[in-house]
Amino acid sequence: MIFDTHTHYDDPRFDEDREELLRSLPGLGITRFAAVGADLESSRRAIGLARRFPGACAVIGVHPDDTAEPEALGEERTRGALEELAACPECAAVGEIGLDYHGEDIYPDKVPRPVQQKWFRFQLEFMKERGLPGVIHSRDAAADTLKIIREAGGKDLSLVHHCFGYEKEMAKIYLDMGHFLGIGGVVTYKNGRKLKEVVQYMPLDRILLETDCPYLAPEPFRGRRNDSRRLVYVVQEIARLKGTDRESVERITYENAVRFYRLREEDQ
Numbered sequence: 201m202i203f204d205t206h207t208h209y210d211d212p213r214f215d216e217d218r219e220e221l222l223r224s225l226p227g228l229g230i231t232r233f234a235a236v237g238a239d240l241e242s243s244r245r246a247i248g249l250a251r252r253f254p255g256a257c258a259v260i261g262v263h264p265d266d267t268a269e270p271e272a273l274g275e276e277r278t279r280g281a282l283e284e285l286a287a288c289p290e291c292a293a294v295g296e297i298g299l300d301y302h303g304e305d306i307y308p309d310k311v312p313r314p315v316q317q318k319w320f321r322f323q324l325e326f327m328k329e330r331g332l333p334g335v336i337h338s339r340d341a342a343a344d345t346l347k348i349i350r351e352a353g354g355k356d357l358s359l360v361h362h363c364f365g366y367e368k369e370m371a372k373i374y375l376d377m378g379h380f381l382g383i384g385g386v387v388t389y390k391n392g393r394k395l396k397e398v399v400q401y402m403p404l405d406r407i408l409l410e411t412d413c414p415y416l417a418p419e420p421f422r423g424r425r426n427d428s429r430r431l432v433y434v435v436q437e438i439a440r441l442k443g444t445d446r447e448s449v450e451r452i453t454y455e456n457a458v459r460f461y462r463l464r465e466e467d468q
Protein backbone atom coordinates (compact mmCIF):
# COMPACT_ATOMS: atom_id res chain seq x y z
CA MET A 201 0.00 0.00 0.00
CA ILE A 202 1.17 3.47 -0.87
CA PHE A 203 0.44 6.80 0.84
CA ASP A 204 1.01 9.83 -1.41
CA THR A 205 1.67 12.49 1.23
CA HIS A 206 1.70 15.55 -1.05
CA THR A 207 -0.68 16.11 -3.97
CA HIS A 208 -2.40 19.03 -5.70
CA TYR A 209 -5.34 17.20 -7.25
CA ASP A 210 -7.36 20.44 -7.27
CA ASP A 211 -5.06 21.64 -10.08
CA PRO A 212 -6.91 22.39 -13.37
CA ARG A 213 -4.65 19.88 -15.11
CA PHE A 214 -6.79 17.18 -13.46
CA ASP A 215 -10.12 18.67 -14.56
CA GLU A 216 -10.50 16.14 -17.38
CA ASP A 217 -10.12 12.95 -15.40
CA ARG A 218 -9.89 13.82 -11.69
CA GLU A 219 -12.86 11.77 -10.57
CA GLU A 220 -11.95 8.69 -12.57
CA LEU A 221 -8.26 8.89 -11.63
CA LEU A 222 -8.86 9.30 -7.90
CA ARG A 223 -11.45 6.50 -7.87
CA SER A 224 -8.94 4.18 -9.53
CA LEU A 225 -6.12 4.72 -7.02
CA PRO A 226 -7.17 2.34 -4.20
CA GLY A 227 -7.41 -0.53 -6.70
CA LEU A 228 -3.83 0.21 -7.72
CA GLY A 229 -2.58 0.06 -4.15
CA ILE A 230 -2.53 3.81 -3.52
CA THR A 231 -4.95 3.77 -0.63
CA ARG A 232 -4.25 7.17 0.89
CA PHE A 233 -3.30 10.66 -0.26
CA ALA A 234 -3.01 14.11 1.26
CA ALA A 235 -4.55 16.98 -0.71
CA VAL A 236 -2.39 20.04 -0.05
CA GLY A 237 -3.49 23.66 -0.30
CA ALA A 238 -1.32 26.51 -1.57
CA ASP A 239 -3.66 29.43 -0.78
CA LEU A 240 -6.98 29.80 1.03
CA GLU A 241 -9.12 28.84 -1.95
CA SER A 242 -7.08 25.73 -2.84
CA SER A 243 -7.09 24.79 0.87
CA ARG A 244 -10.90 24.82 0.70
CA ARG A 245 -10.71 22.62 -2.38
CA ALA A 246 -8.32 20.28 -0.53
CA ILE A 247 -10.89 19.88 2.24
CA GLY A 248 -13.53 19.16 -0.43
CA LEU A 249 -11.40 16.43 -2.00
CA ALA A 250 -10.65 14.85 1.38
CA ARG A 251 -14.38 14.83 2.08
CA ARG A 252 -15.23 13.06 -1.17
CA PHE A 253 -12.51 10.43 -1.38
CA PRO A 254 -12.04 7.72 1.24
CA GLY A 255 -8.46 7.52 2.49
CA ALA A 256 -7.76 11.18 1.72
CA CYS A 257 -6.86 13.93 4.20
CA ALA A 258 -6.30 17.66 3.73
CA VAL A 259 -3.46 20.05 4.46
CA ILE A 260 -4.43 23.70 4.70
CA GLY A 261 -2.27 26.81 4.51
CA VAL A 262 -0.63 29.48 2.37
CA HIS A 263 2.44 28.75 0.22
CA PRO A 264 5.21 31.40 0.43
CA ASP A 265 4.58 32.42 -3.20
CA ASP A 266 0.94 33.14 -2.30
CA THR A 267 1.50 35.22 0.83
CA ALA A 268 0.40 38.42 -0.92
CA GLU A 269 -3.12 37.15 -0.15
CA PRO A 270 -2.85 37.08 3.68
CA GLU A 271 -0.78 40.24 3.51
CA ALA A 272 -3.76 41.97 1.85
CA LEU A 273 -6.31 40.35 4.20
CA GLY A 274 -4.46 41.17 7.40
CA GLU A 275 -3.78 38.98 10.43
CA GLU A 276 -7.26 38.85 11.88
CA ARG A 277 -9.08 37.81 8.72
CA THR A 278 -6.34 35.36 7.76
CA ARG A 279 -6.54 33.77 11.19
CA GLY A 280 -10.31 33.52 10.84
CA ALA A 281 -10.00 31.79 7.46
CA LEU A 282 -7.36 29.37 8.73
CA GLU A 283 -9.41 28.59 11.83
CA GLU A 284 -12.44 27.77 9.74
CA LEU A 285 -10.37 25.38 7.60
CA ALA A 286 -8.57 23.79 10.55
CA ALA A 287 -11.89 23.11 12.26
CA CYS A 288 -12.87 20.66 9.49
CA PRO A 289 -12.38 17.02 10.54
CA GLU A 290 -10.58 16.41 7.20
CA CYS A 291 -7.77 18.82 8.13
CA ALA A 292 -4.68 16.82 9.15
CA ALA A 293 -1.92 19.46 8.97
CA VAL A 294 -0.96 23.05 8.15
CA GLY A 295 0.86 23.60 4.86
CA GLU A 296 2.42 24.12 2.63
CA ILE A 297 4.20 26.93 4.43
CA GLY A 298 7.75 28.23 4.27
CA LEU A 299 10.08 30.33 2.15
CA ASP A 300 10.76 30.40 -1.58
CA TYR A 301 13.55 32.69 -2.75
CA HIS A 302 13.84 30.98 -6.13
CA GLY A 303 13.73 33.23 -9.18
CA GLU A 304 13.72 36.55 -7.35
CA ASP A 305 15.68 38.10 -10.19
CA ILE A 306 13.32 36.66 -12.83
CA TYR A 307 9.87 37.30 -11.38
CA PRO A 308 9.10 40.92 -10.60
CA ASP A 309 5.94 39.93 -8.71
CA LYS A 310 7.77 37.59 -6.32
CA VAL A 311 6.55 38.17 -2.76
CA PRO A 312 9.30 40.04 -0.84
CA ARG A 313 11.30 37.98 1.67
CA PRO A 314 10.12 39.86 4.79
CA VAL A 315 6.47 39.19 3.82
CA GLN A 316 7.14 35.49 3.25
CA GLN A 317 8.97 35.30 6.58
CA LYS A 318 6.15 37.01 8.44
CA TRP A 319 3.51 34.55 7.21
CA PHE A 320 5.79 31.56 7.68
CA ARG A 321 6.18 32.56 11.37
CA PHE A 322 2.47 33.29 11.64
CA GLN A 323 1.45 29.89 10.29
CA LEU A 324 4.01 28.03 12.42
CA GLU A 325 2.45 29.70 15.47
CA PHE A 326 -1.03 28.81 14.22
CA MET A 327 0.03 25.20 13.73
CA LYS A 328 1.43 25.06 17.28
CA GLU A 329 -1.72 26.59 18.77
CA ARG A 330 -3.87 24.02 16.99
CA GLY A 331 -1.53 21.15 17.89
CA LEU A 332 -1.17 20.18 14.21
CA PRO A 333 1.82 18.91 12.24
CA GLY A 334 3.22 21.13 9.46
CA VAL A 335 4.29 20.71 5.84
CA ILE A 336 7.30 22.85 4.93
CA HIS A 337 8.13 24.25 1.50
CA SER A 338 11.64 25.69 1.29
CA ARG A 339 13.50 26.58 -1.89
CA ASP A 340 16.81 28.44 -2.12
CA ALA A 341 16.19 29.58 1.45
CA ALA A 342 18.01 27.03 3.61
CA ALA A 343 19.50 29.37 6.23
CA ASP A 344 16.37 31.48 6.86
CA THR A 345 14.13 28.40 6.94
CA LEU A 346 16.31 26.78 9.59
CA LYS A 347 16.51 30.01 11.60
CA ILE A 348 12.73 30.47 11.68
CA ILE A 349 12.07 26.79 12.47
CA ARG A 350 14.58 26.92 15.33
CA GLU A 351 12.98 30.09 16.71
CA ALA A 352 9.56 28.45 16.53
CA GLY A 353 10.68 25.42 18.54
CA GLY A 354 12.76 23.18 16.25
CA LYS A 355 12.56 19.68 17.67
CA ASP A 356 9.28 20.47 19.45
CA LEU A 357 7.57 20.85 16.06
CA SER A 358 6.21 17.95 14.06
CA LEU A 359 7.29 18.76 10.48
CA VAL A 360 7.86 17.23 7.09
CA HIS A 361 10.30 19.00 4.79
CA HIS A 362 8.39 18.51 1.57
CA CYS A 363 10.39 17.94 -1.64
CA PHE A 364 13.59 18.14 0.36
CA GLY A 365 16.26 19.69 -1.84
CA TYR A 366 19.18 20.58 0.39
CA GLU A 367 22.46 18.88 1.27
CA LYS A 368 23.03 15.93 3.57
CA GLU A 369 24.29 18.28 6.31
CA MET A 370 20.95 20.10 6.38
CA ALA A 371 19.09 16.78 6.30
CA LYS A 372 21.02 15.71 9.40
CA ILE A 373 19.97 18.86 11.28
CA TYR A 374 16.28 18.24 10.61
CA LEU A 375 16.51 14.50 11.20
CA ASP A 376 18.14 15.25 14.57
CA MET A 377 15.06 17.37 15.36
CA GLY A 378 12.90 14.31 14.65
CA HIS A 379 11.41 15.71 11.42
CA PHE A 380 10.47 13.79 8.27
CA LEU A 381 11.75 14.45 4.74
CA GLY A 382 9.42 14.26 1.73
CA ILE A 383 10.97 12.32 -1.17
CA GLY A 384 9.51 12.28 -4.68
CA GLY A 385 10.29 12.22 -8.40
CA VAL A 386 13.54 14.19 -8.13
CA VAL A 387 15.25 11.13 -6.60
CA THR A 388 14.92 9.38 -9.99
CA TYR A 389 16.59 12.19 -11.97
CA LYS A 390 20.06 11.71 -13.34
CA ASN A 391 21.05 15.08 -11.87
CA GLY A 392 19.45 14.16 -8.53
CA ARG A 393 22.75 13.04 -7.00
CA LYS A 394 22.41 15.31 -3.94
CA LEU A 395 19.01 13.83 -3.08
CA LYS A 396 20.18 10.27 -3.75
CA GLU A 397 22.93 10.86 -1.16
CA VAL A 398 20.38 12.15 1.35
CA VAL A 399 18.20 9.06 0.84
CA GLN A 400 21.17 6.73 1.27
CA TYR A 401 22.13 8.54 4.43
CA MET A 402 18.72 8.88 6.13
CA PRO A 403 16.76 6.13 7.88
CA LEU A 404 13.78 4.72 6.00
CA ASP A 405 11.51 5.46 8.94
CA ARG A 406 11.82 9.23 8.27
CA ILE A 407 10.90 9.19 4.60
CA LEU A 408 7.46 10.31 3.43
CA LEU A 409 6.62 9.38 -0.17
CA GLU A 410 5.19 12.21 -2.24
CA THR A 411 4.44 13.14 -5.82
CA ASP A 412 3.77 16.91 -5.51
CA CYS A 413 1.58 16.15 -8.54
CA PRO A 414 0.91 17.51 -11.12
CA TYR A 415 4.56 18.55 -10.76
CA LEU A 416 7.84 16.61 -10.63
CA ALA A 417 7.00 13.43 -12.51
CA PRO A 418 9.71 10.78 -12.03
CA GLU A 419 11.79 9.31 -14.85
CA PRO A 420 10.78 8.15 -17.44
CA PHE A 421 7.88 10.63 -17.29
CA ARG A 422 9.87 13.73 -16.40
CA GLY A 423 8.19 16.91 -17.67
CA ARG A 424 4.77 15.31 -18.04
CA ARG A 425 1.77 15.55 -15.72
CA ASN A 426 2.48 13.60 -12.56
CA ASP A 427 0.03 11.58 -10.45
CA SER A 428 0.19 9.04 -7.61
CA ARG A 429 0.43 6.06 -9.98
CA ARG A 430 3.99 7.16 -10.80
CA LEU A 431 5.14 6.69 -7.21
CA VAL A 432 6.16 3.11 -8.04
CA TYR A 433 9.21 4.57 -9.82
CA VAL A 434 10.14 6.55 -6.72
CA VAL A 435 9.66 3.45 -4.53
CA GLN A 436 11.88 1.47 -6.88
CA GLU A 437 14.69 4.03 -6.72
CA ILE A 438 14.51 4.37 -2.93
CA ALA A 439 14.63 0.56 -2.62
CA ARG A 440 17.70 0.48 -4.86
CA LEU A 441 19.47 3.23 -2.91
CA LYS A 442 18.68 1.62 0.45
CA GLY A 443 19.49 -1.91 -0.71
CA THR A 444 16.07 -3.18 0.26
CA ASP A 445 12.89 -4.40 -1.44
CA ARG A 446 9.97 -2.30 -2.68
CA GLU A 447 7.52 -3.87 -0.23
CA SER A 448 9.58 -2.66 2.74
CA VAL A 449 9.79 0.86 1.29
CA GLU A 450 6.02 0.95 0.74
CA ARG A 451 5.16 -0.48 4.16
CA ILE A 452 7.56 1.67 6.21
CA THR A 453 6.80 4.95 4.41
CA TYR A 454 3.07 4.23 4.72
CA GLU A 455 3.41 3.75 8.48
CA ASN A 456 5.50 6.95 8.65
CA ALA A 457 2.76 8.93 6.92
CA VAL A 458 -0.03 7.57 9.11
CA ARG A 459 2.09 8.52 12.14
CA PHE A 460 2.93 11.98 10.80
CA TYR A 461 -0.66 12.90 9.86
CA ARG A 462 -1.90 11.23 13.05
CA LEU A 463 -4.47 9.10 11.28
CA ARG A 464 -6.04 5.97 12.60
CA GLU A 465 -6.03 3.00 10.27
CA GLU A 466 -9.65 2.21 11.05
CA ASP A 467 -10.68 5.67 9.75
CA GLN A 468 -9.88 4.74 6.23
Ligand SMILES: [Zn+2]
Nearest residue numbers: 206236296412
Ligand atom coordinates in the same frame (compact mmCIF):
# COMPACT_ATOMS: atom_id res chain seq x y z
ZN1 LIG B 1 3.24 21.21 -3.16
